[in-house]
Amino acid sequence: MSIITLKNVTKDYGHDRGIFDITFEVKKGVTYGFLGPNGAGKTTAIRHIMGFSHAQQGCVKVNHLDSWTNAATIQEILGYLPG
């Protein structure tokens, strides 16, 4: 069962910056390493998972709930320690 799902997620900040057509899922109970060089889009993706930011395209779900429309619920159960 997937606990986090991103499907075809895009956030275009312009000037080739942002995240483009990102798709991945994290299964329940799995430790997932999310690695990439500076500016790759890790923080942007996590901000979408938390419901802080709204994807321009695609969908983001946590525990089968849309992260944007259920942001308050997700932020009650999910911790995020920004850099």
Ligand SMILES: Nc1ncnc2c1ncn2[C@@H]1O[C@H](COP(=O)(O)OP(=O)(O)OP(=O)(O)O)[C@@H](O)[C@H]1O
């Ligand atoms: N609010 C914003 N407005 C405009 N551009 C942004 C914004 N947030 C991030 N970006 C740009 O989007 C790209 C991805 O940034 P992001 O912070 O998600 O990368 P990152 O993988 O977390 O990098 P780092 O390893 O440095 O933390 C970068 O080019 C960044 O400059």
Ligand SMILES: [Mg+2]
């Ligand atoms: Mg970051």
